[in-house]
Amino acid sequence: MTFKPAHLLVVLLVTAFPAMAADNLATVNGKAIPASKAEPFLKQALAQGQKDTPQLRAMIKDRLVGTEVLLQEAEKAGFSKSEDVKLQIEMARQQILIQSLMRAHVEKNPVTEADIKAAYEKWKTQMGETEFHPYHILVAKEDEAKAIISKLKSGAKFEELAKQSIDTGSAGKGGDLEWVSQGNVPPAFGAALATLKKGQFTETPVKTEAGFHIIKLDDVRPLKLPTLDELKQQIGESLVQEKVQLYQQALIKKATIK
Known part of the structure; x- marks a missing residue:
């Protein structure tokens, strides 16, 4: 050829x-x-x-x-003799070793389809079936919240009183928080929302880590959540991260630290 x-x-x-x-x-x-x-x-x-x-x-x-x-x-x-360069090389070496360890752990303990489905169902339960459109006024002290509630009962406008809210993001909008579900607000806030009917406000202050809230419910609607297929990758990545964190915590707990 x-x-x-x-x-x-x-x-x-x-x-x-x-x-x-x-x-x-x-x-x-x-x-x-x-x-x-x-x-x-x-x-x-x-x-x-x-x-x-x-x-x-x-x-x-x-x-x-x-x-x-x-x-x-x-x-x-x-x-190569610079102390700063040596430190960076050492940090890179440590990071590579740790990543290799974590990767091996995840490969031996993979996230399964069942794990992802269970996490999705748990999340769905936490989110609930209803979406709420609340307004709120947030203050630092319980006495302030009670005083605002008294004014509301006397006929004061919620939107006007909301201007004194320490939540600067919603104060200028009359306290409007737009649409939320119970799964993405503090538990006490979500529980209070579930007890209200349209147009009602909480007659006792609702305490969260942020302070004391007076909550008014404007409207409700059915909550439409993303499907399992739409969230599958995101949930899987979250579960992998969770496995890594739990593994690290277990190793720290087992280690002798003085």
Whole structure:
């Protein structure tokens, strides 16, 4: 079989890289770059959908050569002896080790479809079936809240009294919190909402970590939640993070710390 020169060049490029597997990819100022260093980059590129071509392999080689040139220059400049650089390298080393540990733990204890579904159902229960449109006035002291409630009972306008709310985000809007569900407000706030009818306000202050609230219910409507499929990835990532945190907590608890 006879090859044309252009075809022969392609064949040589295709076969050259594998042949160098046990050899060096290049030498830079006398320092060898093992061909094995290219394999992780090649695998990553193929995993991202790129095709194994002579051009790809040449690009990887150029990247490794460029990196080696810069590393040698950094060494020559003495950066490897810098305490700040040493600290950054150590921090990077620790981070890589920790990430490897956590990745291995998650691989041994994967999040299952059942886990994701159970988390979704729990979240749905917490969110409830109703969405509320509340207004509120938030104050720092219970006596202030009681005084405002007395004024409301005497006919004062809720929107006017809301101007003194310490919740600056809603004070200028008459206390409007827009649409919320019980799952995304403090428990005491959500419980109070559930007892109100349209147009009613709480006749006793509702205490949360933020202070004391007077809550008025403007309207209600059925709550439309995203489907399991829509939240599947987000829930899975959250559960993985939870596993990592629990694993860390367990290791800390087991450790001897003085």
